[in-house]
Amino acid sequence: MKLLRLWPQRLVGQVTLVLMLAVALEFIGSSILFENSRLYPNRDNQIRRAAEQLVAAETIMESGPANERVAEAAMISNRATELTWSPLPHLVDRNRPAENQLKDRLREAEPALRDRDLRLNADTDHALPRDTYLKAAVRLRDGSWLTLKTKIRAAPWAVLLSSVGSAFILGLGVIAAAALVLHNLSRPLRTLAEAADKVGQGAHVRISESGARDLKLVAEAFNAMQDRIAGLLTTRTEALAAVGHDLRTPLSRLRLRAGFVKDPEAREALEADVDEMTAMLDSLLAYLGGQEDPEPQRRTDLAAIAMTLVDDATDAERQATYAGFDHLPVHARPVSLKRAVSNIVENALHYGGDAAVSLTREGRTAVLAVEDNGPGIPDNELAEVLQPFHRLDSARARNTAGLGLGLTIVQQILHREGGSLVLKNRPQGGLRVEIRLPAL
Amino acid sequence: MATAPLAPSVLIVEDDPALRTLLMRLLREEGFQPLSAGHGAEMARVLETNKVDLILLDVMLPGSNGFDICRSIRRESDVPIVMLSARDDETDRLIGLELGADDYIGKPFSKKELIARIRAILRRTQAGAQSSQPRGHQQMTFAGWSLDPGRRELLSPDGAFVDLSGAEFDLLLAFVSSPQRVIGRERLLEMSRARFSDASDRSIDVLVSRLRRKLAVTGQAESLLRTVRGVGYIFTAPVERR
Numbered sequence: 001m002k003l004l005r006l007w008p009q010r011l012v013g014q015v016t017l018v019l020m021l022a023v024a025l026e027f028i029g030s031s032i033l034f035e036n037s038r039l040y041p042n043r044d045n046q047i048r049r050a051a052e053q054l055v056a057a058e059t060i061m062e063s064g065p066a067n068e069r070v071a072e073a074a075m076i077s078n079r080a081t082e083l084t085w086s087p088l089p090h091l092v093d094r095n096r097p098a099e100n101q102l103k104d105r106l107r108e109a110e111p112a113l114r115d116r117d118l119r120l121n122a123d124t125d126h127a128l129p130r131d132t133y134l135k136a137a138v139r140l141r142d143g144s145w146l147t148l149k150t151k152i153r154a155a156p157w158a159v160l161l162s163s164v165g166s167a168f169i170l171g172l173g174v175i176a177a178a179a180l181v182l183h184n185l186s187r188p189l190r191t192l193a194e195a196a197d198k199v200g201q202g203a204h205v206r207i208s209e210s211g212a213r214d215l216k217l218v219a220e221a222f223n224a225m226q227d228r229i230a231g232l233l234t235t236r237t238e239a240l241a242a243v244g245h246d247l248r249t250p251l252s253r254l255r256l257r258a259g260f261v262k263d264p265e266a267r268e269a270l271e272a273d274v275d276e277m278t279a280m281l282d283s284l285l286a287y288l289g290g291q292e293d294p295e296p297q298r299r300t301d302l303a304a305i306a307m308t309l310v311d312d313a314t315d316a317e318r319q320a321t322y323a324g325f326d327h328l329p330v331h332a333r334p335v336s337l338k339r340a341v342s343n344i345v346e347n348a349l350h351y352g353g354d355a356a357v358s359l360t361r362e363g364r365t366a367v368l369a370v371e372d373n374g375p376g377i378p379d380n381e382l383a384e385v386l387q388p389f390h391r392l393d394s395a396r397a398r399n400t401a402g403l404g405l406g407l408t409i410v411q412q413i414l415h416r417e418g419g420s421l422v423l424k425n426r427p428q429g430g431l432r433v434e435i436r437l438p439a440l
Numbered sequence: 441m442a443t444a445p446l447a448p449s450v451l452i453v454e455d456d457p458a459l460r461t462l463l464m465r466l467l468r469e470e471g472f473q474p475l476s477a478g479h480g481a482e483m484a485r486v487l488e489t490n491k492v493d494l495i496l497l498d499v500m501l502p503g504s505n506g507f508d509i510c511r512s513i514r515r516e517s518d519v520p521i522v523m524l525s526a527r528d529d530e531t532d533r534l535i536g537l538e539l540g541a542d543d544y545i546g547k548p549f550s551k552k553e554l555i556a557r558i559r560a561i562l563r564r565t566q567a568g569a570q571s572s573q574p575r576g577h578q579q580m581t582f583a584g585w586s587l588d589p590g591r592r593e594l595l596s597p598d599g600a601f602v603d604l605s606g607a608e609f610d611l612l613l614a615f616v617s618s619p620q621r622v623i624g625r626e627r628l629l630e631m632s633r634a635r636f637s638d639a640s641d642r643s644i645d646v647l648v649s650r651l652r653r654k655l656a657v658t659g660q661a662e663s664l665l666r667t668v669r670g671v672g673y674i675f676t677a678p679v680e681r682r
Contacts, residue, residue, distance in 0.1 A: 248526035249456050252548035256462045259551030271550065278548055294531050299600040304654050308603045311650055326656045329600040338603060440600075 009213040014185055022178040029174075030167040046152045047102070050081070050134060051109040054148050057083050058112075058138055061146055073146065081150040089145045091119040091137045098122060106136065113138065122152075188215040192222060199226060237288050244285045251277060283405045286339060287388065287412070295333040297417070299440060302366055303328045305338045306357050309345050318349050324359030328366050329440045332417045340413040341368065343406040344433045348372035352430055366439040371432045376425040385423070386411050410435075448493040448562055449473040453483045453509070454524065455501050463496065470555050480504045492519055494562060497541070499525040499532065507539055514540035520561045524549070537590050580616050582677040583664060585655070587616055594654075602654055611647050615665065615675035624672040648673060 008014050057076055061069050069085040077083045084090075093099070103120045107113045117139035124132045132152040137145045188211035195205040204226060209219040251274055258270040303325045313320035330337075348355035352372020360367050377385055377392065384390050391404035411421045419437035426432050450472045454460045460476050467474040475490055477483035479501055486492070495513065499506035510521055522543045523536040533544045542561050545554065580587045584597030592609055594602045604612065614628060629644050652665055666674050 245526045248547040249459060253456075253459050253462055255548045255550055256459070256466055259466065274548060299598070301596060301600045301602045304603040307650065307654060308605050308608075311605065326653055327596065327600070327602075329596075329598065334601050334603065 011185065011212040011214050014212055015182065018178050018181045018185075022174045026167075026171055026174050029170040043152060044105075046150075047105050048109040050136065050148060050150050050152070051106045051113065053081055053083075053150075054106070054136060054138055054146070055110045055112050057148070058140065058146055061085060061140055066142065066144070069144070081148060084147045084149075085144065086147065087144045089119060089137055089139070090147055091121055091135055091145075093119050094121065096122075098124075102134070103136075185212060187211070188219065192218060195222065204230060241285060241288045244281050244288070247277075247281055251281070280403050283403055283409060286409050287405045295335055297331055297333055299329050300332045300334045300337060301327050302330045302332075302337070302341075302368060302437065303359055305334070305341055306359055306368060309338070309342050310355070310357050313345060313349060313355065319354040320345065320349065320357065321355075322357045322359075324357075325361070328359055328361065330366050330417075330437045331440055332419075332437065333413075336413045337417065340410045340435065341370075343410050344370045344435065347406055348374070348431070348433070351375070361439055364439055366437045368435040368437075369432055370434075371426060371430060373430040376429065376431045377423065379425060382423050382425075386421070447471055447473045449475060449491060450494045450496060450558065451475045451477065451483065451486055451490075451492045452496045453477045453479070453501065453506075454496070454498040455479060456498075466551055466554075467558075472558070480509045483509065494520045494522065494558060496558075497521055497523050499523055499527065499536070507535060510536065510539045510541050520565050522557060522561065534591055537592070579682045580679050581682065582616060582619070582675075582679045584657075587612065589613060597657060604651075604654065607647060608651055608654070611644075612651055615673070616679050619675045619677065619679040622668050622671055622674045626672075628672060 008017055057073070060072060060076065064072055073083040073085040099120050099122050102122050103118055106118065106120070119137045121135040122132050134152050135147060135149050137147040139145055191207050195207045198205045206223055207219050209216050209223070255271065255274045258267055258274060261267040261270060304327070307322055310320045310322040345355050345357065348370050352374025354372055356371045358369050381392060385392065386407050388408040389404045407421070414421050414435060414437070417437060419435060422434040422436065424432045450467050452460055452463045452474060454463065454476070455478050460478070464474045464476055475486050475492065477486050480503055497506045497510060501509070506523055510523065513519065513521060521541045522545060523541045524545055524547060525532055526547045536544045543557050545557060578589070580589070586595045594604055594609070594612065596602050611628060614623065625644050648665055655664055663676050666676055668674055
């Protein structure tokens, strides 16, 4: 518990602590290794000391009685060097060059050993730091043998090399540990970045309020900001929708009043204006209300919807044709779906002057295509026309009616029905708009 | 001014005074005898002292709304009700029709549309007393299809909602109401024209061919609506009412 309380709450504190711990660990670890290496004497000194010990022990053995030699040998042994006495030799010379060389070095160090019968074995570790285990036996004057066993530590440069290696490994370990801790510290930040990206695309993402205290504050602020934005949008949407509904009553009055205008030309113009305003209001309300449409999904005949719309257009003496299935059921909200198809047919009639509607099936997908012979949409603007309130310059220049919501609403509806909208310029000119929905 | 004793009286229940006045003037000019009320309580008073042939009922009213009023009227009387609403959405329309309203018009409506609908409903109810035209919301089924006059819905044998235009629906309703009987072209034209005055432009044959296509199920449609040369059409399938 106490340790937990010592853990700093703020990001700066946590990072500092981790770095401090890493540096301290590295420092302690490496100094232990380097101190150790300095304690070791060099190889020549070790050999000389072994020679001295051997000669000293020999002197002691020869001067004492034979029956106490085993005990004496044990007595003069120490942690690093073990001495034993035996009547017969334990060692056999193997005549290896390195062993002969070592034998010469011993004799050089102690001239007393020069004319003595000396046997020597040396085994070098294969692993670092490549210490040598030395066994040397000297023949005493009565023919018995004194054996010395010791470890000759490798040259200090090898020790140094091995300790640098260990320090390097230690350092790597510390860096890895620090990286792991920092990675954990920064996870809330990455979550935040991902969430911000998603929020930018219109989703509502709650991020968990955890981690360092200041990161927690950021998460809380971020969630609160989202709630405020959502609240603001809802209020605005509701206000706009309320105004939209309220406008219908004065529009009703206007339309009825238009019926009393004696001049037929003025009356028709007035009625056309009211129609245009009504259409704009309808599309605005459809766009705003799209998210919470209470209409349930049901089995709906897409062919019948297309036929009704084409027939309506034909009755209004506009050039529309239908080809394809007589029936093709999909799972959708019929009123929404009809609005989507209607928007596309209306667009084709309005901008292209004609609408060729066809309904086909591609595997499990129902494809309703509306083609016109109009100017199409410049390729670089194909994606933009789906944005709300976006109107092509050419449409604006001709002062055509509408708010620029038609295709946005279509996309919104299809998204909700699990379908998609595809816009293509036809190679022979004109636009092809496809509604793709899962067929039943 | 048409003040003949037989002029049908229409009660307007609408809270917007200007719209109320306009509707009064319009109905008077078209030969109706208009009455008006601003809210539910006032409407009840008018109904006590007057004989009313049709009620134009706004949905958004102060106090109890149009739906509540519609429900309470239906408990006592069969007087035709046309609902007027600023919310032109499908759920409102369905609620209105399910509560027993005879029609539902979204604002803003035109003079022509309003008068045509009022005339159609009056004609239907006046004829309804003796004809077999269904009153209320009996579902009708034929050859696997089902037709709901209340919700104005047609469902195909596999249960899919089949979209029909207003004129197509009225024509089908006329056929289904007099099944297995020859109906003359003139009579059909009159029936389908009753709802929308602009139906006069299309010939009845075009409407029938459109209906045939929408009712087409592997060659069955031709026999559902058979042409009787020189006279009209006959709806061949038996109709069941539920």
